[in-house]
Structures are given as C-alpha cells and as structure tokens.
Amino acid sequence: MGEAFAKQLGPKKDDRNPSRFSDETPGFGLPPRIIETELARYWQLSPRTLQRWRQSGIGPCWMRLGGRVLYRREDVLAWEAAHLESPSD
Numbered sequence: 001m002g003e004a005f006a007k008q009l010g011p012k013k014d015d016r017n018p019s020r021f022s023d024e025t026p027g028f029g030l031p032p033r034i035i036e037t038e039l040a041r042y043w044q045l046s047p048r049t050l051q052r053w054r055q056s057g058i059g060p061c062w063m064r065l066g067g068r069v070l071y072r073r074e075d076v077l078a079w080e081a082a083h084l085e086s087p088s089d
Contacts, residue, residue, distance in 0.1 A: 034071045 030042070040047040053059035054069070060079035062071050 030073045030076065032073050034073060034076060036069045036071075039071050039076065 031038075034042070036047050036050055039045075040050055050059060050069075054062060060071055060075040062069050062075075064070070
C-alpha cells in the first residue's frame, strides 16, 4: 500500500529529498508527525481547507511547533476512523 500511496502523492518539488511516506512506516505510510501540506496532499484537500477547519474546530487535533502546524499520525488515523460511514441498506 505504501507504494500506491507514494504514487498518488505525485512528484515532490525537491526530488533530492526522498518521500517521507515509506513502506516501513506504520499507519498507512504516514510519518509520526505530519505537516499541513502533507496532510492536505494525503487527503487530497487544499491546505486552506485544513486552515479553515482548524479555525472552525473541525478536523484532527493539531499542534504548533516552531511556527509550523503539525498533526500526529495517531490523531489523523483516529479522526478518519471516527468519520467512517457505512452504506445504508
């Protein structure tokens, strides 16, 4: 699944740096801490959508560290799990 996910991400702006999403990382290839642009790319959203969600109190828990917004992998996965919907019969 990690390879398929890396293909979905598309090329990085700086090809000299390897992708932070690897097959060895548990949690569907997500790193332990995810920056806003990575989460937006993972969920195929605009970073601005995540910013609006934070202002409205929507989305997974986040933290600001060194001026950057970070999301913990476990919070992202928990938020996804809490928002699963089953098809209705």
